[in-house]
Amino acid sequence: MTVLESREQASRAVPKLVDQFEHGLDAPICLTWELTYACNLACVHCLSSSGRRDPRELTTEQCEAVIDELQRMQVFYVNIGGGEPTVRPDFWHLLEYAVSHDVGVKFSTNGVRITKERAAWLAATDYVDVQISLDGATPEVNDHVRGRGSFATATRALANLAEAGFTDAKISVVVTRENVRQLDEFQALADRYGATLRLTRLRPSGRGADVWDDLHPTAEDQRTLYDWLVAKGDRVLTGDSFFHLAAFAPENGRSALPGLNLCGAGRVVCLIDPVGDVYACPFAIHDQFLAGNVLDGGGFKQVWQESSLFTSLREPTSGGACASCSAYDACRGGCMAAKFFTGLPIDGPDPECVKGNAEGALAARDGVTPKPSQDHSRPTEVLLGMPGRPTSLTAAPTATGLPDRLCNESPV
Amino acid sequence: MSSPDPDLQQGFDAHAPWRRTPSVVLRPEPFGALVYDFGSRRLSFLKDRALVRVVEALDGSASAEAALDVAGVPEADRPLHLAALGALARSGMISPGPLDSDAHDRAVAS
Numbered sequence: 139m140t141v142l143e144s145r146e147q148a149s150r151a152v153p154k155l156v157d158q159f160e161h162g163l164d165a166p167i168c169l170t171w172e173l174t175y176a177c178n179l180a181c182v183h184c185l186s187s188s189g190r191r192d193p194r195e196l197t198t199e200q201c202e203a204v205i206d207e208l209q210r211m212q213v214f215y216v217n218i219g220g221g222e223p224t225v226r227p228d229f230w231h232l233l234e235y236a237v238s239h240d241v242g243v244k245f246s247t248n249g250v251r252i253t254k255e256r257a258a259w260l261a262a263t264d265y266v267d268v269q270i271s272l273d274g275a276t277p278e279v280n281d282h283v284r285g286r287g288s289f290a291t292a293t294r295a296l297a298n299l300a301e302a303g304f305t306d307a308k309i310s311v312v313v314t315r316e317n318v319r320q321l322d323e324f325q326a327l328a329d330r331y332g333a334t335l336r337l338t339r340l341r342p343s344g345r346g347a348d349v350w351d352d353l354h355p356t357a358e359d360q361r362t363l364y365d366w367l368v369a370k371g372d373r374v375l376t377g378d379s380f381f382h383l384a385a386f387a388p389e390n391g392r393s394a395l396p397g398l399n400l401c402g403a404g405r406v407v408c409l410i411d412p413v414g415d416v417y418a419c420p421f422a423i424h425d426q427f428l429a430g431n432v433l434d435g436g437g438f439k440q441v442w443q444e445s446s447l448f449t450s451l452r453e454p455t456s457g458g459a460c461a462s463c464s465a466y467d468a469c470r471g472g473c474m475a476a477k478f479f480t481g482l483p484i485d486g487p488d489p490e491c492v493k494g495n496a497e498g499a500l501a502a503r504d505g506v507t508p509k510p511s512q513d514h515s516r517p518t519e520v521l522l523g524m525p526g527r528p529t530s531l532t533a534a535p536t537a538t539g540l541p542d543r544l545c546n547e548s549p550v
Numbered sequence: 551m552s553s554p555d556p557d558l559q560q561g562f563d564a565h566a567p568w569r570r571t572p573s574v575v576l577r578p579e580p581f582g583a584l585v586y587d588f589g590s591r592r593l594s595f596l597k598d599r600a601l602v603r604v605v606e607a608l609d610g611s612a613s614a615e616a617a618l619d620v621a622g623v624p625e626a627d628r629p630l631h632l633a634a635l636g637a638l639a640r641s642g643m644i645s646p647g648p649l650d651s652d653a654h655d656r657a658v659a660s
Contacts, residue, residue: 214586
């Protein structure tokens with residue numbers, strides 16, 4: 139995003155944007171809406187612990203009512219995810235409904251439903267962005283976390299989109315210890331499909347908590363990532379994801395990474411989950427960050443503008459244990475969800491604090507970390523022909539009964 | 551950008567008519583407004599309510615200068631506003647005219 143700052147210093151009465159955003163906005167800038175917990179895959183790091191549909195998921199009519207409300211609030215676009223959103227039978231209808239009501243859509247998919255025909259339809263539809271998830275630049279690295287055959291599915295979808303003339307699809311990568319050395323290869327892959335690379339941070343949310351210790355980038359990896367973003371990240375999207383890395387920036391200047399470098403939870407972002415629950419951010423599916431439900435009397439607007447949780451998140455923060463750190467203005471203490479799900483205090487350093495300030499607290503934990511309030515993971519056994527959930531990162535895919543070919547049927 | 555910079559106004563003709571690009575919408579906020587272009591997916595911020603009034607006035611004005619008049623921008627603030635409009639023009643948020651007929655009538659009448 140770009141900021142028109144020409145007035146910033148002329149009008150002393152106008153505080154910096156980041157300070158304005160800390161007090162919240164009348165409507166979110168960027169809203170994530172997970173349409174279903176159903177998914178044909180069982181990625182080991184799924185932030186929403188998806189797998190099985192929840193019987194309470196919003197109906198088509200309820201989803202349309204949410205879109206109507208987002209239109210009234212002038213929420214310009216939503217990031218739709220899941221689960222795998224395209225397995226909802228009404229997904230394409232809801233997508234059309236949203237864009238025809240001035241709510242642009244960017245949806246995340248593993249590509250399972252992006253056929254040649256669908257790619258052509260998407261290419262002819264305005265205000266739609268498609269984001270294909272890929273967590274390795276090679277099948278070996280990708281399929282290790284996303285399941286066997288998922289690399290082939292994703293690249294087939296990218297090829298279909300490119301062939302149909304859909305320009306500028308996004309390849310969305312969660313950066314891990316296993317793929318952080320593949321950044322150039324990811325860029326080459328994006329170039330090959332005329333796509334844009336998007337890198338985001340692995341959060342210890344959902345099933346991500348189970349694999350975070352093994353997969354999150356080491357301190358050395360973080361430096362590698364930061365240096366790569368500074369050197370080659372001009373064309374790369376990050377969703378403002380790596381603001382904890384802003385603390386690498388030289389102390390004399392602003393962050394070398396673009397973006398607000400601010401935790402936007404409940405201030406500029408939030409999550410609507412498949413049953414209509416509104417959480418402070420997509421990475422914080424836990425009762426402690428649950429603000430309300432879109433089916434409550436006042437709808438989403440009242441939750442956003444009046445819930446006690448969001449009101450408290452918009453109050454000034456002191457910086458807590460981070461207040462005396464020289465990098466506090468750059469990273470603002472990092473990611474709330476990452477701290478919460480690793481069992482660290484919210485007002486202390488991020489578990490991946492680049493100054494190393496979380497190491498003591500991480501070592502001193504008692505081993506008990508909060509569990510997400512929703513878990514729709516499939517059992518490890520194969521159920522109804524669906525792939526099971528890998529029991530651990532080290533288990534061979536065959537041991538979990540993953541079929542050779544992805545099921546193309548809706549798991550709902 | 552911290553001060554009026556002549557370079558920022560390069561290519562921006564303040565005497566010409568400008569309008570909000572059709573794919574661009576403004577959303578009022580306590581600090582000013584969000585500006586979003588559904589076409590390019592770019593998001594910008596107007597950090598000043600007077601600037602919001604200027605952008606809203608463009609559609610009915612014969613020129614950018616005239617929009618500043620409509621919005622009541624004091625003389626001392628005009629260079630900053632013109633620089634901001636220049637930035638909006640470069641990012642495609644506002645586009646060169648044409649005048650809509652009402653504005654044309656007003657321009658002719660004056």
